[in-house]
Amino acid sequence: MPTNLIGDQDFNTTPTIKNKALRVNLNESIYGTFAEIGAGQETVRNFFRAGGASGTIAKTLSAYDKEFSDAIYGLEPQGRYVTEARLKSMLSTETRLIEERLKRDKHPDKLFFSYANTVATIDFAKKYKGHGWLGIKFQAHPKQEYSEILLHIQFHQNSAVHQQITLGKLGVNLIYEAFYNHDNPKQLLKNLYDHINDDDIEIDTINFTGPLFEKVDNRLMSLQLVKNGMTEAVMFAPDGNNVLPASVLYKKNILTLRGSFRPVTRVNMSMYEKSLELFLNERKVDREKAVVIFEITLSNLKAEGEINEKDFLDRADLLGSLGQTVMISNFQEYYKVVEYFSQHTKERMGLTMGVNTFIDIFDEKYYRHLSGGILEAFGKLFFKSLKIYLYPLKDPDTGEITTSENLQVHPRMRELYQYFKDNGRVVDITDFDPEILDIYSREIHQMIVEGRSGWEDMLPETTTAMIKEKNLFRS
Structure with missing residues (x-):
């Protein structure tokens, strides 16, 4: 039995953002939800525009109001929403909901996923450039436990509109790479910058977890971020997990x-x-x-x-x-x-x-x-x-x-x-x-x-x- 139902990818050419979204949409197995907070629904917008999104998108939401967000994902003890804790809550909640509402006996071949981001773009005074957390919780086989990729970004662009566009591209890259290149994490990491200028964003933290990444040492992934010029510095805790320097x-x-x-x-x-x-x-x-x-x-x-x-x-x-x-x-x-x-x-x-x-x-x-x-x-x-x-x-x-x-x-x-x-x-x-x-x-x-x-x-x-x-x- 194959380890996944996704198929191989030819990396001799770099597909466009539209083609990446379209390929995911046309894959009958991939099905999931999008939850985006703070910078518009920029990632899912690319999937809608590519066509065939009804075969991929089970639900999309953007809980901008804090009370709505808290009602869905729970209270944040420190009252901060652009955090790793909030991202994990979003992914866990959305994954639980898709499992509850879409019964496995009716969808035996579906590869469920939840994509989420929580982002603060540049402020009006342009004093703070903005940053965000984004991640995906997904399967490569219907009977497999979920794996996760979580990452933190710093924006370097001076326009909220440009930051939103960049975030949308990064989200598509993350979803596409999770399904089509999860067996090569180092290449996956590099491909997150497809069609994104190196100076537009900085990825300063990333963690891979779950059965697909059992052999991945996150400290090596952290090292790759610096080696690839994606950031100037990374940190990891005594337990080996990457931590956000900030x-x-x-x-x-x-x-x-x-x-x-x-x-x-x-x-x-x-x-x-x-x-x-x-x-x-x-x-x-x-x-x-x-x-x-x-x-x-x-x-x-x-x-x-x-x-x-x-x-x-x-x-x-x-x-x-x-x-x-x-x-x-x-x-x-x-x-x-x-x-x-x-x-x-x-x-x-x-x-x-x-x-x-x-x-x-x-x-x-x-x-x-x-x-x-x-x-x-x-x-x-x-x-x-x-x-x-x-x-x-x-x-x-x-x-x-x-x-x-x-x-x-x-x-x-x-x-x-x-x-x-x-x-x-x-x-x-x-x-x-x-x-x-x-x-x-x-x-x-x-x-x-x-x-x-x-x-x-x-x-x-x-x-x-x-x-x-x-x-x-x-x-």
Whole structure:
């Protein structure tokens, strides 16, 4: 028996939005509902216009009024409607209704689906560009449990009308790809941008769930978003599910550690623990609203050529086991990280880094693309009293410890460095163990790959145990 009733698709050519909608309409098996809130019924409009929609559309609605929406989908505890929770409620309710009202014995070959979106387009003052959640809950076989694809978008267009048109195209792409390309999630992801300008929208979160996607690791899908240029940064929680960066960062005090974490060493954990203690003791930091982000850059993942997905997942597993939220970004310079965070919070932020990394940020070559050069970059870097928590460096030959007091920057940068230091923007981590300063993750990784011993005590106990148990960092 075939695994689905949909048929194969020739991806040598890209069908138009109209042809995609028409192909879905003409498929006698596909049947479902459309629920769209906040930006018109832009997706279903394409199916009506394509023709043959009566064979596909069981119901379409747009519950704009909040009281109507609450009556249908339930109350939202926080009174917010453009949320993942609202989208899930919409999909669950519509799926339940279609199952209740269309009996299986009368429709044995139907592949039911529910498509939904909840969106806020650009405001009249054009202060907020707008964003939205959209998703589909669907079957690839009548007897199969439902699978889901949920995603979040940020609009970059300056017209509500253009945003509505883009949303309609994206909705058609999502429905079409769910039915005709669910067995190739990476290609599905790319095809969501069919007939949409790359600069029009940003997809910053996506999650695949259900029987069709049992083998899909959402962290890899998150990685694809950055790799494909669909967004600059993504996040996933310790449980491996992708999370919306805006939800994690909104009005939070943020402490960030950038690294390879290949693997997580005792030095990494010492940097984290000691800097977090200093950060939480800052007068303007609310402990209840503080978050820690472990950041890995795309260039770091490509350090040895193409991205090794297993290597990436090994790092992610280790950080997840330590309860950390991970961000994958395409930000080369630190000021871009701060600039990104400042879109979501005005609260105090901190960066944790080692002496070598800190000296690097004073290298002017990284800022030649900026009209204001290094001064422009530092103006963004030290946004809103940001502080850098500096972990010391030990010279392997002399044993000398380098801190903010004796580090050397280029002569042209000395006054700039001294200015930030004198204003308390650079804080030394003094409570450190000098015995672990000789630990380097690159050397440990090489030892693990070569099957040598002696690295075990250089890592947190849980990390060592996990590497051995799951045979991490070995092909």
